Amino acid sequence: MISGGRPVSAPETVRSLLTDGGEFIHIGAWPAQMSRFEPDHLQREIAAQVDRFLALTGRPPDHLDSHHHAAYLHPDGLRAVLEIAAGFGIPMRAGMADLPLDMAAAALARILPEFDTSVALPLVERLQALLATGPAPFWPARFEMGYYDKTATLGDLLLILTTLPDDGITELMCHPGYVDDELGFSGYRAKREEEIVHLTHAATRECVRAESIQLIAFGDLTR
Numbered sequence: 262m263i264s265g266g267r268p269v270s271a272p273e274t275v276r277s278l279l280t281d282g283g284e285f286i287h288i289g290a291w292p293a294q295m296s297r298f299e300p301d302h303l304q305r306e307i308a309a310q311v312d313r314f315l316a317l318t319g320r321p322p323d324h325l326d327s328h329h330h331a332a333y334l335h336p337d338g339l340r341a342v343l344e345i346a347a348g349f350g351i352p353m354r355a356g357m358a359d360l361p362l363d364m365a366a367a368a369l370a371r372i373l374p375e376f377d378t379s380v381a382l383p384l385v386e387r388l389q390a391l392l393a394t395g396p397a398p399f400w401p402a403r404f405e406m407g408y409y410d411k412t413a414t415l416g417d418l419l420l421i422l423t424t425l426p427d428d429g430i431t432e433l434m435c436h437p438g439y440v441d442d443e444l445g446f447s448g449y450r451a452k453r454e455e456e457i458v459h460l461t462h463a464a465t466r467e468c469v470r471a472e473s474i475q476l477i478a479f480g481d482l483t484r
Contacts, residue, residue: 270305278298323352326354327342339391355432359400365385436449
C-alpha cells in the first residue's frame with residue numbers, strides 16, 4: 262500500500278485508501294491522512310491481496326509481509342493481518358510495535374521520518390494495545406533493524422551476527438537487490454547492491470559457520 266500501487270479490490274470499494282488518481286496514498290502522507298482510512302476498506306484490500314496470491318499460486322503464502330510495515334501502522338490493518346495469519350496458521354514478518362515503546366517509536370521515525378515522535382508515540386501505543394488484546398502474533402522473537410542505510414556495512418553486519426542471542430529466532434531486516442531500469446527511482450538504489458556484497462561475503466559466510474547460526478526461511482517456522 263505504497264505510492265504508485267493500485268488496489269486489487271475495485272477502487273470504489275476502498276476509496277478511503279486512494280488518491281484521486283486511484284493509487285494508494287503514499288506512506289509519507291499517512292500521518293495526516295490515515296485517520297480517513299475506513300476499517301472495512303483496509304480489511305477488504307488486505308484480504309483481497311491474500312486471495313489474489315491464493316488464486317495465482319494455489320497455496321497460502323509462507324508468511325505475511327507489508328512494505329515499510331504499512332499494514333501494521335494502522336490498528337485496523339494490523340488486526341486484519343493478525344486474523345488472516347491466525348486463520349492460515351502462518352507467521353508474519355516481525356513488527357516494530359513488538360519493540361519497547363520508546364524503541365518502536367524511534368525505529369518508526371528512523372525508517373519513516375514523516376512519523377516524528379509526536380505522531381509515532383501515540384500510534385505505537387495504540388498498536389501495542391491491540392497486540393495485547395487481539396490474536397497473538399506469530400513472528401520471529403527478535404527483529405534486528407541495525408543493518409540499514411549508513412549502518413549497512415560489512416562491519417555492522419558482522420557485529421550483528423556475532424552478538425545474536427544464543428536462543429530464539431532473529432529476523433534481520435535487509436534490502437539486497439540488483440539495480441536495473443525496472444527498479445526505477447529509489448533513494449536506496451546503490452545500497453541494495455552493496456548489501457548483496459556484504460551478505461554473500463566470505464567473511465559473512467565464515468561468521469555464520471563459526472557462530473553456528475542456522476539460516477532459515479519463513480516457511481521453516483512452525484508454531
